[in-house]
Amino acid sequence: MSRMFRSPWLEVNIMLIVLIISFTGMYLVGRGLETPPGGMSGTAIFAWLLGFFLLSFGIALVAVIGGIGGGVLFTPFMLAFTSVDSLIVRATGLIVAMFSGLVSTGPFMRGGLANLRICVFCAAAYGVGAFSGAQGAIFVAQNLGETGEGIVRLALGLILLSLAIYFILGGKKIEWPEVKKVDKFTKWLKMSQPYYEVSMKRVIDYPLTRAGWVIIAIVGVGLLSGFFGLGAGWAIVPAQNVIMAVPLKVAAANSGVLLGMGDCIGVWPYLLMGAIIPVFAAPWLVGQVLGGLLGALILIKVKAGFVRYLLIGFMFFACFGLLTKGLKLLGVMGEVPMWLNGLVFLTICVIVTVLIVRYIKAEARLGGE
């Protein structure tokens, strides 16, 4: 039987067929719709839905190659460059982050790279944080009005700035952390689980430690994720790796599973108060699932380390947009002129291009040696 009729290609193909039929149907139906006075035409609605899907699909593909979660790209971009209400953006951002995690759960669990025990243990804490964060976001939106919108954008801009710097510096991560002493609580939890490390062609078992401390860190991470609608893989991975001594690869796999599980708690306050608008959120969800699956199947082996620089450049530009928009909403400054936006964009483009050229040259040198 052709591999195209076996999982995961089978479901990918089914999804692609349904997607094509659905969008073709929407286009044909949209063309024939009579537009009510002051309303949007059927073709325009179709175009928006297709645009959202394509953007989400692109974000998912780039996220797979760059190793950065989709939520980190979606939420800042939408908050910085559109006038969509921040609560809707953050709620949809949580859907984006969550579904990119959910779709990676199956393969990671099957292969044994992710450890369900660690994920369930952390999700018990992460969920509490994410739920509280979501409630906080709703409270801010309902009580602080435009000031709240400004503060949220400003805070997210600062987070994104530190995140971009963190990505440049690489952060403190250890591929194989060394455990000198396993505390009683961690030992009692029996969390470690051997897995087959493909690159080394052997089974690796790993001791863990400080499970109690990781709970505190994970509650904080959940709070951030729930409040800002960001995937928080960038924080979950180092928390597991540095505090609990989870090997880097296992921590990265766990973070997707944990985001999918934990955000199932954090997303409901948004759904129950109407911040997730079904027809608006659906194409973003579909793009993440299909893009995540296809990206993992086709692009994961593509060596494109330079994409990381593109993403970091994007983060700096989104950060500039968020900070200026936040300050404008707080009444500190006026509208940023187009030429300044263009100048910042151009400067970032030049820096990113230089970095990519240097990266490609360094890769070529290594390849030649």
Added chain:
Amino acid sequence: MSAEKRPTMQLSQRVYGEIVYWGTVVAAILCMIGPYISMKNPEKNVMNPFYLFAAIFEGKDTATIWEEVAGGFPGGHFYLDKFFYGDGFTQFALALGCSVAAWALIPTAFLYLKEKNPTYTVLCLWVALLITLSMIGIVKA
């Protein structure tokens, strides 16, 4: 410790992974169909699709959007009453995807119990309970 033979993953872990994975795929397929139903029968929507996107891009808050295009927010579980409506069906798909971890954690808890691992049975049930409480909306700010 190291060896060369691949360890067999516990059934609990595999079952969790499969339920979440297939649940997510089903939710995504339903989310592809929902918007089509919305456009096919524009009058059979809770939110009027002709005015929805303009309201979103004008930066209106959620309460105003629901008020203007749906005459008020009917509650997060409105798909129970309006299942065959375009946005009702899409909301159902979203709700299914957003609760998939809970559906997977319940049999996983049972399997952990069979594997004589009560700690993780309790943890799985705790997380499933958190999702359920959040879903029902019992805990509110």
